[in-house]
Amino acid sequence: FFVVYIVYSMCSAESSFTERSPKRQKTVAGWSGRTSRVSRSSTNYGTQDEGYRCIPNGYFFQCGNMQPQSPSRGAGRLAQLSAQNLLRLEQTVRQASVSSCGASSEVYTEQTNPTLREEASSDSSSVSSDASSIDYEDDFFGCWQASRKLCSGNNGQVYLGRLATELVDVQVALKVEKRSLRRSHLKNEMKVFEALRTLPGFPQVLDSGQVDDKLWVAMELLGPSLRSVHDRYKFDEDLVLFVGIQMLERLQALHSKGYVHLSVKPDNFCLQVQSNGEVSVNMIDFGRCEKFVDEAGKHITYGNNRGGPFSRWYHSSGALRGKKQSRRDDLQSLAYSLVYFFLGDEFVDWREGLRRPESADVARHYRYRLPDWLLRFITYATDLQWSDAPDYDGLLVSMRRRTTSHGTLSATEFFAHATLRHFKKLAARC
Structure with a gap:
């Protein structure tokens, strides 16, 4: 009788633990909710520090209560809020900015500011060493207040800008640069924005101007970068x-305007949720862009580049040799960015460890690790001549053949969730 009682007690304890433990909850479509830290290799969408796991039908389970959350619903709310903010901004920002701030919100264009016509005559190596150390938090630029620094670089900083009045409350990305720099990347970026203003997939400039010795631009606040x-x-x-x-x-659209980006990498592509719930990838950071055609429409001549690349992770072989870059080099950098998405830090460490990375054959080295379409992409970009026009449509067709409607829907919901999560964290920190 004593033995039977012990066995019965053990079975009762196990059944009660099963009811309480979230690790043994019911599964949906064969995937169980994640309740503890899992390695990135255990799931396609695993994360190290949050209790979320993505399953094929698009639901996300949160650690603890295991309540399903639809990312598409959250993305719809985010898109609706973004559309409302932009609409209110479009209707009232010009009137509210001057009356409430008493500061000039003059758009910084070539017509209103003749200094934009100055050509950038020196490379970015001459940038002041304190350009990224100056802090402009709580300063006003026009009627926009810089509330929190988002990132900084060699040429300036990007802040979370805010316009708060009785009529409108809008947040933007506020890019600030000292005017004393010998080469102004912000002036060059404004020229590119002017050329791209009617094309989708690029942030819209809302306002710009000059305060003392600082140039600033207020543009759409996008979501997280693909790198993050x-x-x-x-x-x-x-x-x-x-x-x-x-x-x-995006690269094809930029090249169609006669510019090469020169800094194609995952950090310079950001997510954005559209008003219809779709997720778009936006290209940013056009400060280093250059024209690859002259005024007569002819391709520039081949030669040495005055300023070398900032990173060897994604740059083409020609850029690493110190040569001028063309559309071919942008395409190679894009291919290496896709390799990074598959291999992660392994690809970065391998390329950093090479004595001559410009001579390395990426497609051959990873021929058993990458899909066929990406190997063909890398080989095509590498074999292009310096002045050749890439076959964008052919590359897009080969990539679209590998996509499925289920994969596209799953990716849309995943990136919508990532964008919504990014804005929630941003709001919590402000």
Whole structure:
């Protein structure tokens, strides 16, 4: 009788533990909710520090209560809020800015500011060493108040800007640069924005101007960069195809205006949720852009570049040799960015460890680790001649053939969730 009682007690304890433990909850579509820290290799969408796990049908389970949350619903709310803010901004910002701030919100264009016509005659190596150390938090630029620094670089800083009045409360990305710099990347960026203003997939400039010795631009506040999302989540082929197609479309649009980007990398592509719930990938940071055609429409001549690349992780072989860059080099950098999405830090460490990375054959080295379409992409970009026009449509067709409707829907919901999560964290920190 004593033995039977012990066995019965053990079974009762196990059944009660099963009811309480979230690790043994019911599964949906064969995927159980994640309740503890898992490695990035255990799931395509695993994260190291949050209790979320993505399943194929798009639900996300939160650690503890295991309540399903629809990312598409959250993305719809985010898109609706963004659309309302932009609409209110469009209707009232010009009137409210002057009356409430008493500061000039003059748009910084070539017509209103003749200094924009100055050509950038020196490379970025002459940038002041304290350009990124100056803090402008709580300062006003026009009627926009810089509330929190988002990032900084060699040429300036990007802040979370805010316009708060009785009529409107809008947040923007506020880019600030000292006017004393010998080469102004912000002036060059404004020229590119002017050329791209009617094209989708690029941030819209809302306001710009000059305060004392500082130039500033207020533009749409986008979501997280692809680099920051990849640092948290592991990308599968569906996610890489989803962002790769849009990255190539943005590059094609930029090249159609006669510019090369010169800094194509995951950090310079940001997510944005549209008003219809779709997720778009936006290209940013045009400070280093250059024209690859002259005034007569002819391709520039081949030669040495005055300023070398800032990073060897994604730059083309020609850029690492110190040569001028063309559309071919942008395409190679895009291909290496897609390789990074598949391999992560392994690719970065391998390229950093090479004595001559410009001579390395990436496609051959990773021929057993990468999908066929990406190997063909790398080989095509490497074999292009310096002045050749890339076959963007052919590359897009080969990538779209590998996509599926289920994969596209899953990727849309995943990136919408990542964008919503980014804005929630941003709001919590402000």
